[in-house]
Amino acid sequence: MIKKAIIPAAGYGTRSLPISKVIPKEMFPIGIKPAIQYVVEEAIESGIEQILMVVSRSKNLIVDYFDHSLELEAFLERKNKMHLMDAPNIPDIQIHYTRQPIAKGLGDAIRLGKSFVNDEPFAVLLPDDIILHKHSPSLKQLIDVFTKYKESVIGLQTVDEKYLNQYGVIKGKKHSNDTYRLTDIVEKPKINPPSQLAVIGRYVFTPMIFEQLDKIKRGIGGEYQLTDGMKALLQSENIYGKLIEGQRYDIGSMDDYMKLLNFVYSNMKNG
Numbered sequence: 001m002i003k004k005a006i007i008p009a010a011g012y013g014t015r016s017l018p019i020s021k022v023i024p025k026e027m028f029p030i031g032i033k034p035a036i037q038y039v040v041e042e043a044i045e046s047g048i049e050q051i052l053m054v055v056s057r058s059k060n061l062i063v064d065y066f067d068h069s070l071e072l073e074a075f076l077e078r079k080n081k082m083h084l085m086d087a088p089n090i091p092d093i094q095i096h097y098t099r100q101p102i103a104k105g106l107g108d109a110i111r112l113g114k115s116f117v118n119d120e121p122f123a124v125l126l127p128d129d130i131i132l133h134k135h136s137p138s139l140k141q142l143i144d145v146f147t148k149y150k151e152s153v154i155g156l157q158t159v160d161e162k163y164l165n166q167y168g169v170i171k172g173k174k175h176s177n178d179t180y181r182l183t184d185i186v187e188k189p190k191i192n193p194p195s196q197l198a199v200i201g202r203y204v205f206t207p208m209i210f211e212q213l214d215k216i217k218r219g220i221g222g223e224y225q226l227t228d229g230m231k232a233l234l235q236s237e238n239i240y241g242k243l244i245e246g247q248r249y250d251i252g253s254m255d256d257y258m259k260l261l262n263f264v265y266s267n268m269k270n271g
Protein backbone atom coordinates (compact mmCIF):
# COMPACT_ATOMS: atom_id res chain seq x y z
CA MET A 1 0.00 0.00 0.00
CA ILE A 2 3.03 2.28 0.42
CA LYS A 3 4.33 2.42 -3.15
CA LYS A 4 6.41 5.60 -3.25
CA ALA A 5 9.61 6.50 -1.47
CA ILE A 6 11.81 9.58 -1.27
CA ILE A 7 15.55 9.12 -0.87
CA PRO A 8 17.24 12.43 -0.01
CA ALA A 9 20.82 12.25 -1.28
CA ALA A 10 21.73 15.91 -1.59
CA GLY A 11 23.96 16.47 1.45
CA TYR A 12 27.60 17.50 1.17
CA GLY A 13 28.90 14.52 3.13
CA THR A 14 31.22 16.78 5.11
CA ARG A 15 32.14 13.99 7.54
CA SER A 16 33.66 12.06 4.64
CA LEU A 17 35.81 14.83 3.14
CA PRO A 18 38.03 14.94 1.18
CA ILE A 19 36.84 11.87 -0.80
CA SER A 20 33.20 13.05 -0.78
CA LYS A 21 34.31 16.11 -2.75
CA VAL A 22 34.26 13.92 -5.87
CA ILE A 23 32.57 10.68 -4.80
CA PRO A 24 29.17 11.08 -3.17
CA LYS A 25 29.10 9.09 0.05
CA GLU A 26 26.04 7.30 -1.31
CA MET A 27 28.39 5.84 -3.96
CA PHE A 28 31.00 4.52 -1.53
CA PRO A 29 31.68 0.92 -2.50
CA ILE A 30 30.54 -1.86 -0.24
CA GLY A 31 31.99 -4.88 -2.00
CA ILE A 32 30.99 -4.37 -5.64
CA LYS A 33 27.86 -2.38 -4.94
CA PRO A 34 27.56 1.27 -3.97
CA ALA A 35 26.00 2.03 -0.59
CA ILE A 36 22.84 3.49 -2.10
CA GLN A 37 22.05 0.21 -3.85
CA TYR A 38 21.49 -1.42 -0.47
CA VAL A 39 18.91 1.23 0.34
CA VAL A 40 17.18 0.94 -3.05
CA GLU A 41 17.07 -2.86 -2.66
CA GLU A 42 15.58 -2.47 0.80
CA ALA A 43 12.88 -0.19 -0.66
CA ILE A 44 12.05 -2.73 -3.39
CA GLU A 45 11.93 -5.60 -0.88
CA SER A 46 9.53 -3.51 1.18
CA GLY A 47 7.11 -3.15 -1.76
CA ILE A 48 8.15 0.29 -3.09
CA GLU A 49 7.49 0.76 -6.83
CA GLN A 50 8.67 4.34 -7.48
CA ILE A 51 11.51 6.30 -5.97
CA LEU A 52 12.25 10.00 -5.99
CA MET A 53 15.89 10.77 -5.34
CA VAL A 54 16.65 14.28 -4.24
CA VAL A 55 20.17 14.99 -5.48
CA SER A 56 22.45 17.98 -5.86
CA ARG A 57 24.95 19.18 -8.45
CA SER A 58 27.72 16.87 -7.30
CA LYS A 59 25.64 13.68 -7.32
CA ASN A 60 25.52 12.88 -11.03
CA LEU A 61 27.35 9.59 -10.40
CA ILE A 62 24.20 8.31 -8.72
CA VAL A 63 22.06 9.12 -11.75
CA ASP A 64 24.61 7.47 -14.09
CA TYR A 65 24.83 4.36 -11.95
CA PHE A 66 21.12 3.56 -12.15
CA ASP A 67 21.05 4.26 -15.91
CA HIS A 68 21.98 1.92 -18.76
CA SER A 69 25.47 2.19 -20.14
CA LEU A 70 24.81 1.43 -23.81
CA GLU A 71 28.52 1.54 -24.67
CA LEU A 72 29.40 -0.99 -22.01
CA GLU A 73 26.47 -3.22 -22.93
CA ALA A 74 27.43 -3.17 -26.64
CA PHE A 75 31.02 -3.99 -25.72
CA LEU A 76 30.02 -6.93 -23.53
CA GLU A 77 27.64 -8.21 -26.18
CA ARG A 78 30.42 -8.13 -28.81
CA LYS A 79 32.64 -10.09 -26.45
CA ASN A 80 29.87 -12.53 -25.53
CA LYS A 81 30.16 -11.46 -21.91
CA MET A 82 26.70 -10.09 -21.25
CA HIS A 83 26.45 -12.33 -18.17
CA LEU A 84 28.92 -9.96 -16.48
CA MET A 85 26.22 -7.29 -16.55
CA ASP A 86 24.18 -9.44 -14.15
CA ALA A 87 26.88 -9.35 -11.52
CA PRO A 88 26.15 -5.86 -10.19
CA ASN A 89 22.46 -6.50 -10.87
CA ILE A 90 21.23 -2.90 -11.04
CA PRO A 91 17.75 -2.80 -9.50
CA ASP A 92 14.90 -2.52 -11.97
CA ILE A 93 12.71 0.23 -10.56
CA GLN A 94 11.49 3.60 -11.79
CA ILE A 95 13.64 6.32 -10.27
CA HIS A 96 12.76 10.00 -10.61
CA TYR A 97 15.27 12.69 -9.79
CA THR A 98 15.02 16.23 -8.61
CA ARG A 99 17.75 18.60 -7.55
CA GLN A 100 17.84 20.50 -4.30
CA PRO A 101 19.59 23.66 -5.52
CA ILE A 102 20.75 24.80 -2.07
CA ALA A 103 21.50 22.47 0.87
CA LYS A 104 18.85 23.84 3.20
CA GLY A 105 18.26 20.72 5.25
CA LEU A 106 16.38 17.44 5.29
CA GLY A 107 12.98 19.08 5.81
CA ASP A 108 13.48 21.16 2.65
CA ALA A 109 14.66 18.11 0.65
CA ILE A 110 11.57 16.09 1.58
CA ARG A 111 9.31 19.04 0.78
CA LEU A 112 10.56 18.86 -2.82
CA GLY A 113 8.77 15.49 -3.11
CA LYS A 114 5.29 16.92 -2.60
CA SER A 115 4.02 16.61 -6.18
CA PHE A 116 5.71 13.22 -6.65
CA VAL A 117 3.92 11.84 -3.61
CA ASN A 118 0.59 13.32 -4.71
CA ASP A 119 -1.41 13.02 -1.52
CA GLU A 120 -0.57 9.42 -0.69
CA PRO A 121 1.23 8.04 2.34
CA PHE A 122 4.89 7.52 1.44
CA ALA A 123 8.24 6.34 2.76
CA VAL A 124 11.54 8.13 3.34
CA LEU A 125 14.86 6.29 3.46
CA LEU A 126 18.03 8.15 4.43
CA PRO A 127 20.85 6.61 2.40
CA ASP A 128 23.46 7.21 5.15
CA ASP A 129 21.79 4.54 7.20
CA ILE A 130 22.33 1.03 5.93
CA ILE A 131 20.33 -1.40 7.98
CA LEU A 132 20.97 -5.10 7.50
CA HIS A 133 18.12 -7.33 8.59
CA LYS A 134 17.61 -10.99 9.43
CA HIS A 135 13.85 -11.32 8.96
CA SER A 136 12.18 -8.26 7.51
CA PRO A 137 13.69 -5.13 5.88
CA SER A 138 13.55 -2.15 8.22
CA LEU A 139 11.20 -0.14 5.99
CA LYS A 140 8.85 -3.12 5.76
CA GLN A 141 8.77 -3.25 9.57
CA LEU A 142 7.47 0.34 9.56
CA ILE A 143 5.00 -0.31 6.74
CA ASP A 144 3.54 -3.17 8.80
CA VAL A 145 2.88 -0.77 11.68
CA PHE A 146 1.44 1.82 9.25
CA THR A 147 -0.95 -0.79 7.84
CA LYS A 148 -2.33 -1.29 11.34
CA TYR A 149 -2.76 2.34 12.48
CA LYS A 150 -2.81 4.37 9.22
CA GLU A 151 -0.67 7.06 10.88
CA SER A 152 2.95 8.10 10.43
CA VAL A 153 5.61 5.72 11.76
CA ILE A 154 9.32 6.37 12.27
CA GLY A 155 12.24 4.03 12.89
CA LEU A 156 13.87 4.08 16.34
CA GLN A 157 16.96 2.69 17.95
CA THR A 158 18.15 2.88 21.55
CA VAL A 159 21.34 4.93 21.60
CA ASP A 160 23.97 5.49 24.27
CA GLU A 161 23.36 8.81 26.04
CA LYS A 162 26.62 10.38 24.87
CA TYR A 163 25.66 10.06 21.21
CA LEU A 164 22.08 11.34 21.46
CA ASN A 165 23.16 14.83 20.37
CA GLN A 166 23.68 13.42 16.86
CA TYR A 167 20.06 12.30 16.40
CA GLY A 168 16.43 13.25 16.52
CA VAL A 169 15.29 12.00 19.93
CA ILE A 170 11.70 11.24 20.88
CA LYS A 171 9.60 11.41 23.96
CA GLY A 172 6.89 8.77 23.82
CA LYS A 173 4.42 6.53 25.56
CA LYS A 174 5.03 2.83 25.24
CA HIS A 175 2.29 1.42 23.02
CA SER A 176 3.37 -2.20 22.65
CA ASN A 177 6.49 -4.26 23.04
CA ASP A 178 8.39 -2.37 20.34
CA THR A 179 6.22 0.63 19.46
CA TYR A 180 5.81 4.04 21.05
CA ARG A 181 3.34 6.85 20.48
CA LEU A 182 5.31 10.09 20.25
CA THR A 183 4.50 12.98 22.53
CA ASP A 184 7.49 15.10 21.50
CA ILE A 185 10.62 15.05 19.36
CA VAL A 186 13.82 17.13 19.49
CA GLU A 187 16.55 17.40 16.88
CA LYS A 188 20.08 16.83 18.22
CA PRO A 189 19.43 17.79 21.86
CA LYS A 190 22.54 19.37 23.42
CA ILE A 191 21.26 18.83 26.96
CA ASN A 192 18.48 16.82 28.63
CA PRO A 193 17.53 14.43 25.82
CA PRO A 194 13.91 13.37 26.39
CA SER A 195 14.79 9.63 26.18
CA GLN A 196 17.38 7.30 24.70
CA LEU A 197 15.14 6.56 21.73
CA ALA A 198 16.82 7.99 18.64
CA VAL A 199 15.36 8.34 15.16
CA ILE A 200 17.12 6.32 12.49
CA GLY A 201 16.70 7.00 8.81
CA ARG A 202 13.46 5.23 7.96
CA TYR A 203 10.05 6.90 8.00
CA VAL A 204 6.50 6.42 6.72
CA PHE A 205 4.47 9.64 6.57
CA THR A 206 0.94 10.66 5.81
CA PRO A 207 0.88 13.48 3.22
CA MET A 208 -0.04 15.89 6.08
CA ILE A 209 3.70 16.20 6.76
CA PHE A 210 3.97 18.50 3.71
CA GLU A 211 1.60 21.05 5.22
CA GLN A 212 3.87 21.21 8.23
CA LEU A 213 7.09 21.32 6.20
CA ASP A 214 5.68 24.29 4.29
CA LYS A 215 5.31 26.18 7.57
CA ILE A 216 8.47 25.40 9.55
CA LYS A 217 11.25 27.90 10.10
CA ARG A 218 14.97 27.21 9.97
CA GLY A 219 15.92 25.16 13.02
CA ILE A 220 19.13 23.78 14.49
CA GLY A 221 22.16 24.32 12.24
CA GLY A 222 20.18 26.98 10.33
CA GLU A 223 18.48 24.17 8.35
CA TYR A 224 14.86 23.22 7.74
CA GLN A 225 14.58 20.14 9.91
CA LEU A 226 12.29 17.19 9.19
CA THR A 227 12.13 16.78 12.96
CA ASP A 228 10.49 20.21 13.31
CA GLY A 229 7.91 19.16 10.70
CA MET A 230 7.17 16.04 12.76
CA LYS A 231 6.90 18.07 15.96
CA ALA A 232 4.29 20.28 14.26
CA LEU A 233 2.47 17.23 12.83
CA LEU A 234 2.05 15.90 16.37
CA GLN A 235 -0.44 18.73 17.00
CA SER A 236 -2.92 17.17 14.58
CA GLU A 237 -1.95 13.51 14.05
CA ASN A 238 -0.37 10.63 15.93
CA ILE A 239 3.12 9.51 15.06
CA TYR A 240 4.31 6.07 16.09
CA GLY A 241 7.90 5.02 16.64
CA LYS A 242 8.99 1.44 16.06
CA LEU A 243 12.21 -0.04 17.40
CA ILE A 244 13.85 -1.43 14.29
CA GLU A 245 15.20 -4.96 14.32
CA GLY A 246 18.44 -4.97 12.36
CA GLN A 247 22.04 -3.81 12.40
CA ARG A 248 22.44 -0.16 11.45
CA TYR A 249 25.60 1.24 9.90
CA ASP A 250 26.04 4.97 9.41
CA ILE A 251 28.25 5.16 6.32
CA GLY A 252 29.23 8.74 7.14
CA SER A 253 31.09 7.32 10.15
CA MET A 254 34.47 5.77 9.31
CA ASP A 255 34.03 3.25 12.12
CA ASP A 256 30.67 1.99 10.88
CA TYR A 257 31.76 2.03 7.24
CA MET A 258 34.77 -0.19 8.01
CA LYS A 259 32.60 -2.53 10.12
CA LEU A 260 30.10 -2.85 7.27
CA LEU A 261 32.88 -3.56 4.75
CA ASN A 262 34.31 -6.26 7.00
CA PHE A 263 30.91 -7.81 7.56
CA VAL A 264 30.03 -7.91 3.86
CA TYR A 265 33.50 -9.18 2.92
CA SER A 266 33.49 -12.00 5.46
CA ASN A 267 29.99 -13.01 4.28
CA MET A 268 31.21 -13.06 0.65
CA LYS A 269 34.16 -15.26 1.61
CA ASN A 270 31.97 -17.68 3.53
CA GLY A 271 29.61 -17.90 0.54
Ligand code: G1P
Nearest residue numbers: 106129166167168199200201227
Ligand atom coordinates in the same frame (compact mmCIF):
# COMPACT_ATOMS: atom_id res chain seq x y z
C1 G1P B 1 19.13 13.00 10.31
C2 G1P B 1 17.90 13.47 11.09
C3 G1P B 1 17.94 12.94 12.52
C4 G1P B 1 18.11 11.43 12.51
C5 G1P B 1 19.35 11.02 11.70
C6 G1P B 1 19.42 9.51 11.54
O1 G1P B 1 20.27 13.67 10.85
O2 G1P B 1 17.83 14.88 11.06
O3 G1P B 1 16.75 13.28 13.18
O4 G1P B 1 18.23 10.96 13.85
O5 G1P B 1 19.29 11.60 10.38
O6 G1P B 1 20.53 9.11 10.80
P1 G1P B 1 21.69 13.73 10.07
O7 G1P B 1 22.38 12.43 10.38
O8 G1P B 1 21.38 13.89 8.62
O9 G1P B 1 22.39 14.91 10.67
